[in-house]
Amino acid sequence: MKKTIQITIALLFSSLTLLGQTKESKRADTYFNNLSYISAAKEYKKLAKENPTEHVLKRLGDSYYFNAIMQEASSAYAELFKKHPVQTPEYIFKYAQTLRSIGKFKDSKQWMEKFHSAKKQDARGVNFTSKEAVLSEIKDNKPYYTVTNLKGVNTEFSDFGVTEYNNTIIFSSPQKLNRFVKRTHTKDETRFLDLFQVAINKIDSSANVASFSDEINKKFHESSVAFSPDQKTIYFTRNNFNNGVYKKDKNGINKLKIYKAELVEGKWKNIRELPFCSDEYSVGHPSVSKDGKRLYFVSDMPGSIGGTDIYYTEIKEDGSFGYIQNLGIAINTEGKEMFPFISDDDILYFSSDGHFGIGALDVFASKKDDKGFYTTPINLKAPINSKLDDFAFSMNPITKKGFLSSNREGGVGSDDIYSIAQIKELELTKPPCMQIVLGVVRDKNSQKPLSGARVVLKDSEGMILKDTLVGVLGQFNITLPCNKSYSVVATKEYYQQDALVFVTTEASNLNLNLNLEMSNDFTYNERGELIIRINPIYFDYNKSNIRIDASTQLDHIVRIMNKYPKLVIRSSSHTDARGKDTYNEALSDKRAKSTVEYIISKGINPIRITGKGFGERQLTNNCVDNNKHTNRVKCTKDQHQENRRTEFVVIKK
Template identity: 60%
Template sequence: MKKTIQLTLALLISTLSLFSQTKQTATADRFFDNISYVDAANKYKELAEKNPTEHVLKRLGDSYYYNVKMKEASEAYAKLFKNFTPEESEYMFKYAQALRAVGNFKESKVWMQKFHQTKLKDSRGEEFTDKNANIEAIKNEKPLYEVSNLVYINTENSDFGVTDYNNIIFFSSTRKVGKFVKNTHTRNNKPFLDIFYVSKDKLNSANEKTPLSDEINTKYHESSVSFSPDKKIMYFTRNNYNEGRYRKDEKGYNNLKIYRAEYVNKKWINIIELPFNSDAYSVGHPSVSKDGKRLYFTSNMPGSIGQTDIFYVAINGDNTYGEVKNLGPKVNTEGREMFPFISDDDVLYFSSDGHFGIGALDVFSSKLENGRFQKPANLKAPVNSQLDDFAFSINPNTKKGYLSSNRKGGAGDDDIYAVIELQKTIPIIEKPCLRVITGTVRDQMNQKIPNARIVLKDAKGIIVKDTITNEFGDFKYKLTCNKNYIITGLKEYYKNDTASFTTNIASKIKLNLSMSEEFTLNDVNELIIKINPIYFNFNKTDIRPDAARELNKVVAVMEKYPNMIIAGNSHTDARGNANYNQKLSERRAKSTVDYIISRGINPDRISDKGYGETQLVNGCVDNDTHSNREKCTSEEHQANRRTEFVIISFRKK
């Protein structure tokens, strides 16, 4: 009895403990879903000490990661991978980035290689595991810039994002205004951002920095300012809060939007949101080109390559805007690209965690040439550090600019730094010799084959590329000059074709895939199983021995290709009554399909249909009144009496 009481008490305590933890997990999840990462981290930490489940450790790591607490994030992810194997490979990437941010580059590389092996087509894995990616080159080589902390502008809170405006600068800050703080953001329990300005000649003095008017600064976030060339239009980022209305998306998130204000009589008025904003996603960090014709910005809108991408839109000059366009995969990765700044000499500066860098967010530059942005270059240390470096801007004439960073040694959360260019921002890189190799894959009817697999090997037999043709059956590569390659085209139900070539000149490759011996095309170009004609006795539907031999071939093909779906279609010639012919063809179609099913083929993979005389393959027509009868030979009529097994689709394996 005593043991029973003890066991009952133990079960009761265990149940109460589980109930308590479930309730606490719900509380922590609610904080996390509301982007209250500080409160969420505290709750998940308590839970992890008692029962470190996979969910708790994931969320604990993410709560630290999203608040750039990389030491704590790396420790949480380490426990996660020690005890569990998360299905989401993104956790490998975040763990690798957290390790990189705390200076553990060796272990970071190990986890980045694991991430790359899991997601081979993710550009981030390719970038960070590239044999030419040299961390020492961007950490310790000769710097491109001199960087110094603007100690008199920075506070213990977040200060970032400088924009030049004649003889003053605008920047964003969570500093207190007077004695009161209007609101506190749940993400990090810090005040909301406002936009401030200060004269350039007072950057190195302790004078108070001035906030913009309440028309611009509200009780929520405002940041990231940019101006039209004449300085009369200001673009800035704000929470989805306008005219006193605070809007959320269907998940409960309040997203960011870009707003436009006009400078009239020394006031910023006529504030409107831009038409490509949305309640469903964020749009922010605007930057206007020198000619005022383009607006660059960051967004996670549909069509993004990664978590956040850089887009641009044409400014038409009549308060309208063009089509929003993504800058594409040369700039954007599957990760985060943020804080674009387009300089007066058409160099795009932006921050990214998807291109190879030193820390969490690194600053990169990409030159606009002939309407296209070139491969981004890392600005190296000391512009980039092991943590977040962002909101970089530069005047190409004065060679002076600004940087924001939460690196160690600053005054507070994010700090503003002065930047002086020491040498040309974008190093001249000798372009490697490349040849453009194009090609097509066609079938025996000279029709292009879409989605055919293309395997490209070098002279040693090592696979260089493994891709598929586009919707038109075409493929295209840029390959190193004067190399030997072997290329093979493959497609299920076709015979392979292989060709060899040398990249001493641009080449056009043609691969011709003949159909596998089990298949052919019928008279209306449908893919069918290749068998001899199936004959029935007059007015009969019984399967004769000679027909059974052919139907067994169909069974063998279906067993060989278990994902293939077919239809058994029977047809008659036009002689005789049309209604009779229709019913006869239906009975014969069913008879052939029943035979195939009786040999073990799943009924879901085959259907039967009779077409009577409705699908003649020649002109041997003959209606019931014989008013349109065409004189045909027995062989011509026989061509219409056919049973075919048409390939309908290929079910996923």
């Protein structure tokens, strides 16, 4: 895809790898990281002539690749492998894809076989090298559809993504600038996307095209819309831009989000982002099922199988959303799955570069069965698919007509909209038996979800099928074949691991619970505070100096803090009940500070430890004694000694 559409897609799988950056490449890298791929390619091309480093050649190829300039991308990758032959499997895959896109199918197959050898479990390599992958069958054999360019609507810009709405079509395009503000996305002067509308019976002329909604079309990108069945709720993709605030992730990238709005008195109002969107990953390309109960979308959220995956969530009657579920390995690959469209007859159409196809992104179809699983996707063949990118497919099962977007050769602009007509029924097969495995990782003590826990799933032969970090709800999911054995291990810093062995069945779902117990380095005190596990640190009566037995335990604290370099603790010191309250408070504070000074003297950063005295306010036993001695409990020396202690409470992990 070129120009504007590539920006929308790049935001769904953007990367800021700066390995190999030099002073000379800084300007080009800045363009690249800002998604200004045309300007970046010009700079990298100059650098490649003078000093073709690995970094420069990778970025040169990627600048062309992300902009779908496949001939130049292929040449850059060829030079990369010539001068720097040892490369990661991902660059082998990219090179194979560029060769396929320029028609060098034999060479592409050879490089795809190298990719498969380097990464045997990657579904892309399996799909592209299997015996069933026959190019002639999808390239030249009995097409399913006819395809016609909508020259009356298409412009020199990037026009794509048709959705039918009230006898009109809505699509995305940067064809018109805001009348008051010059709005461009990059220094390439790529214009921002807006939503446009035209009556279906007037798509023969661009004169009939009008802006869809001033409430929806704002300062940055808007694209890819879907509607509720009553057409009173719209879902659309937009940059992370809320109430005039333009937000970026930790790497400085502005991500995409899905927003919804309600039709009120002819105006789209109450615009708000969906609750599962994030500043740290992109969510986009919505599609709603016929009954309005399921929303499909694309995301690169943590836990995705590939660069971008297709997910879905249930839309509840009150407008809230259910559990986010990945469509699983039948649909998603380690590559990019994008632009889902769920038709009224429950056929899922989507674009992918991970399933066997003709070009870069091809369109595929899969049928949902009674259990909610999908058939093995079939390629929609030529002329739907071409050597370049084909995407944003939609189909009306009653009229057998629909729309397609593509940047294939012979178009009017960068990306064009095509009308399509079905002339042959799809040959969809019954899906294999699969089971959705849903898991939650929790703290064993509190039963709260453990955000950021690592989950590794393996098959019976020890092959890793999933290696991911769970989100804020501690959840993970994966779709697996029925009646097979697997193992799953959950780990997290400060915790002991938990592992399960399980066998999938023919039931729809299998629920797993992984409970992580705190590491033996830690425990909880009687107040439920997390503390470092040590033997008691005692002080002599009326003293604050560190005893020899105490120094041994404090050295253990130092070892723990070196083991966990992000740990921040508080030295909480306590006295027995004898003596005045104010005196005990001051004495315990001295004891806390003496332990802090000792630990800092061993090389621990002072910002990682504080000290506080609690006097006699938190006794461990019933040895009370107030200032007037009206409640004194007679205790032994050893019982009073139990209260003269210091604990190290974890403040921050």
